[in-house]
Amino acid sequence: MTALRYGRVSMLLHWLIGLALLGQIAFGFLLDEIAPRNTPTRAGVINLHKSFGIVLGLLIVARLAWRLLHRPPPWPEWMPPWQRTAAHIGHRALYACMIVMPLSGYVASNFSKHGVMLFGSAIEPWGPDLPLVYRVLNGVHVVTAFVFCGLILGHVLATLKHVLVDHDAVFARMWPETPTRLATPSSTSTQASP
Ligand code: HEM
Ligand code: HEM
Numbered sequence: 001m002t003a004l005r006y007g008r009v010s011m012l013l014h015w016l017i018g019l020a021l022l023g024q025i026a027f028g029f030l031l032d033e034i035a036p037r038n039t040p041t042r043a044g045v046i047n048l049h050k051s052f053g054i055v056l057g058l059l060i061v062a063r064l065a066w067r068l069l070h071r072p073p074p075w076p077e078w079m080p081p082w083q084r085t086a087a088h089i090g091h092r093a094l095y096a097c098m099i100v101m102p103l104s105g106y107v108a109s110n111f112s113k114h115g116v117m118l119f120g121s122a123i124e125p126w127g128p129d130l131p132l133v134y135r136v137l138n139g140v141h142v143v144t145a146f147v148f149c150g151l152i153l154g155h156v157l158a159t160l161k162h163v164l165v166d167h168d169a170v171f172a173r174m175w176p177e178t179p180t181r182l183a184t185p186s187s188t189s190t191q192a193s194p
Contacts, residue, residue, distance in 0.1 A: 020056055050118075108140075110127040
């Protein structure tokens with residue numbers, strides 16, 4: 001029988017990484033407030049952001065690998081084609097941002113003499129100190145952060161529409177053990193994919 005909801009591991013990775021990403025994005029935007037430039041605390045706080053970012057990047061690689069190895073549940077029968085297309089494109093764009101954010105930060109740091117301190121251990125940068133390359137990659141990091149925020153907002157609004165307006169079971173596909181009908185009004189199956 002075809003699974004109608006995401007599996008437990010997919011759910012765990014979605015919510016764990018989703019929450020951590022919201023925290024990391026807020027941390028990024030608040031960096032200048034928490035530790036203004038040219039103050040003694042700046043380097044330590046930036047390195048904490050870099051360390052969290054690298055850990056998150058590794059978790060995202062694990063999530064991506066899991067996703068590529070495990071087929072997601074099929075779209076619910078009632079979902080119109082335009083919604084399937086929108087969700088498909090939106091999810092891909094979210095994955096793209098999840099990759100570009102840590103990658104741009106990490107690669108940028110390697111073209112700066114500051115390099116990366118991973119929770120107190122210095123990692124020698126593998127690139128030369130090239131301020132222009134650093135600035136361009138850092139620009140990618142910042143612009144992607146804004147695009148990512150827009151996509152997350154759209155993603156949450158779409159979910160809220162399903163819950164509050166459509167009253168369907170799309171949210172239940174990503175939430176454990178909700179005894180909600182997932183396929184058609186006559187079906188009560190809640191079988192999960194891996
Ligand atoms: C998923 C992971 C990450 C997210 C969501 C994230 C998010 C952000 C955000 C929102 C900002 C503020 C952008 C702005 O100034 O408007 C920022 C700044 C920054 N991020 Fe990240 N980041 C991540 C990973 C990393 C990594 C892995 C590194 C480096 C190893 C890094 C290095 C930096 C640096 C150096 C800044 C400060 C840029 C500046 O003000 O000049 N980030 N990040
Ligand atoms: C940083 C935050 C988030 C990111 C990056 C994110 C990303 C994603 C991605 C990529 C998928 C597709 C999963 C796949 O097919 O592999 C997904 C599914 C889903 N997300 Fe999120 N998400 C975030 C936050 C949220 C929040 C806050 C909610 C609830 C309000 C939510 C609700 C859902 C639901 C219900 C699905 C399943 C949609 C379906 O049936 O296909 N997500 N999310």
